[in-house]
Amino acid sequence: MHYRILGGTGIEVSRLCLGSMMFGAGGNTDEAEYHRMVATALDAGVDYSVPNPLDAGYTPPAPRRS
Structure with a gap:
């Protein structure tokens, strides 16, 4: 994976x-498929996701990594 600095944030x-x-x-x-993806x-x-702006009432559950 390639990474970049996010604007002027240093992140x-x-x-x-x-x-x-x-x-x-x-x-x-x-x-279950969501968690697999x-x-x-x-x-x-991949270290971030973009929320779905068309379905503002839905928040997918946070994945749990062990």
């Missing part, structure tokens, strides 16, 4: 993010 973030537009009521409601993204080095 380093992955160049790719996990979009969540298809999670929740507007798309896939399978929570998040785990795959984390394993690949």
Whole structure:
């Protein structure tokens, strides 16, 4: 994974993010699949996600990593 500095913040973030537009009521409601997708993204080095602006009432559960 490649990383970049986020604007002038000094915070380093992955160049790719996990979009969540298809999670929740507007798309896939399978929570187990959601957790698999998040785990795959984390394993690949993705370190942030973009919330779904079309479904503001839905907040996906935070993934738990052991």
